[in-house]
Amino acid sequence: MGYTVDDAKLLADRAKLRFSREQLEKATQELNDMIRYVDQLAHVDTEGVPPMSHPHSFANVWRDDEPKEGLSAEDALANAPDRHGQFFRVPRIIAGEEEG
Template sequence: MKLSTSDVEYVAKLARLEVTEPEKEMFTAQLNDILLYIDKLNELDTTGVAPMTHAIAVQNAFREDKVLESLGTKKALANAPDARGEFFRVPKVIE
């Protein structure tokens, strides 16, 4: 076992996910399977291979510094679960 139930609980908490006890067991088993599978890659000798962050050989994709029209406040707020005036409204985050 690479991963324990408490690891699952920790990751779930960081991701703000609520998981039931049976789910914890299930996810622990599934995540362990995934990690074991990924471990297969470690069998490959990568000595002298530079780490890479992308699978495609593209670099320097830039944008010019030119202002284009934004959505506007009304559209920006259109999908908000809660809004007030020109603002998104959220539960208070400090006391």
């Protein structure tokens, strides 16, 4: 059982990574090794223990609603591989991939 090559392929697609068949097979095996290791946790009795989302115990860390000046447009665009005027320019994404 565990992860199949197809699972690994799906994972790679979601991460926008391309692998050869051999690389995928190797990755599948490594994934299974990792999962088997972490799977030890499944044998621990966690009855009644709430899931922990953070290793800290504080809550409500926030700030007041005070606007502050950020970067200039030039600084914001400084690392952009491509720009058009004051816009970032990116390759067009087809509608079928649109999210959000």
